[in-house]
Amino acid sequence: MELLSQLGTGFAVALEPTNLFYCFLGCLIGTLVGVLPGLGPTAAMALLLPATFHVPPVTAIIMLAGIYYGAMYGGSTTSILVNIPGEAASVMTCLDGYQMARQGKAGRALGISAFGSFIAGTLGVLGLTLMAPPLATFALKFGPPEYFSLMTMGLVVLSFLTGESMIRSLTAACFGLLLGTVGTDTVSGSVRFTFGLVDLMDGIGLVPLVMGLFGISEVILNLESHIDREIFKTKVKGLLPTLEDWIQAKWALLRGTVIGFFLGILPGGGAVLSSFVAYAVEKRFSRHPERFGTGLIEGVASPEAANNSAAQAAFIPLLTLGLPANVVMALLLGALILHGVTPGPLLLTKNPEIFWGVIASMYVGNVMLLVLNLPLIGLWVQLLKIPYPFLMPAIVLFCVVGSYSVANSTTDVYLMLGFGVVGYLMKKLKFDAPPLILAFVLGPLVEYYFKSALMFSRGNFAVFVTRPISLACLLVTAAILLVSIVSAFRRRSGGLIPKEP
Amino acid sequence: MKRVWVITYLVWGGLALAAAAEAGRLGFGSFGRPGPGFLPFLAAAGMGGLSLLGLVRAAAGRGEAGASAAFRGADLLRIGIVAGVLFLYVAGWDLFGFLPCTFVLLLFLFRCVEPLRWRTVFLGAAFTLALTHILFAVLLGARLPAGRLWSSFLN
Incomplete structure (x- = not known):
């Protein structure tokens, strides 16, 4: 009963005209960046973060969250119509979605994708509504050692899951930690790694870093080659799935939703991993696995349900523990901090309007996305025809003005351009940016909890292994590191130097 | 290709060394009262260790073939x-x-x-x-x- 009353409060916040407008705007922009290949939700959120400084925190988070789950909806459109995933989580949708489009079933593929996304998204928010409050209450028992161990686990798990190479991912994470220490140390007041620049006293800004690593680096990378887009020329008709489609896809939808939800909660899991796993599981469960990849509706329903469910579930660790499960959540964490809100277990009691307002807005957003995706499909197809040469200067300009307008500082713009070059080199050499961003955002928190735990225990490191939750997290971390080392040795048995994990 | 990787890890290693030196100047403090250089030193040490591992592997010409390190x-x-x-x-x-x-x-x-x-x-x-x-x-x-x-x- 109390849950319903709190959810009611959330709906009162989410249905305020301003919040409703920003939710719509977020969903619209999210769908747009999902549709357009090359500009993902992370870059779009970074671009728009400065624009949210003029609105209250709850409005800002509602809009930014809308961009994230909106992109999950929109990403399927390009996957189905032109075989190019609008964002990484829609890669698996290409396999069967595009084949369906080639067989003249594009409308049915788009329809099941939109309805499946809506059902999975709504079930995901329902799970979030039910799981978040008890988890937040449980998290009140956490002290500095638990938080430190949990964050360390999050960083290692993300590095393990996102990259091809553990060495490269962890190197990027260490670099992110170092970047997070730039500026004034809040405990001692010492100034670190500023090279005498006054503008760096407050540290490196999240906006220049993310815009550089994701926005500018993508532009630089695209300077190397021209993107040739195949335009879908035939008309899209019959967007409503048939009864037969529903019968065929119902278990795939449900399985995808459950897989996406639980993988979405895990650090490093998120939408991308869950769509891959859901597709693999569906193929395994299928009576005719050999037909996957030839245009099966289950092959569209399952990954789409999984990525949308995961997108909602990823909010659970952020809202209850203050821990981002992936890079987009890290950006949202940064946005909350920039707005003066501390995410974590106390968010539920101190800022219930934000906690419940954001959750309620997701119910509203899912309905909006269904409405946006089906009737406007023709418009999204037209958008695919915008040539990249017109998009590229606009992206550059948005990045430049966006990072300047945060603090009216040209240093931030220089930093962003510098990070753009670094991001390009990292992409070329396959060093992953997500662990870097997560470590950068978590760095100050990791340092604070690490120091607090050590001061609390008077320098005794046993504090990290004598508390059960902290010990469990450290054991998981150690197990992941061990698994990656063992698998590296297996791949190159007999060698003195291990193959890169 | 091998040269690119050696240079890459040398750059990371150099960066780690510079950061560790600066962390030392800032002061490590003690375990009971960590100083401002404590965490930066740990991060730099981690980065340095990983760079060294990567450098050894790159010098031995192992494991980096998958990465698209082609710069034209x-x-x-x-x-x-x-x-x-x-x-x-x-x-x-x-x-x-x-x-x-x-x-x-x-x-x-x-x-x-x-x-x-x-x-x-x-x-x-x-x-x-x-x-x-x-x-x-x-x-x-x-x-x-x-x-x-x-x-x-x-x-």
């Missing part, structure tokens, strides 16, 4: 020019202001990076500039640099 000279030149122009563009804000510098930058991006017709270039540049100005300066109230040159003329 023509691409690097093109990227270097665009990056240089972007840095110059921001440097020009102080004297010439945001609007003229941005217009020139857009002309460059539309014409030189992606060769379009001059009419399209001018129209595209004007439209993009107007859109950015309306969105950021008018609607969001961002204070974009006016430029000392024009300010002194007006005064």
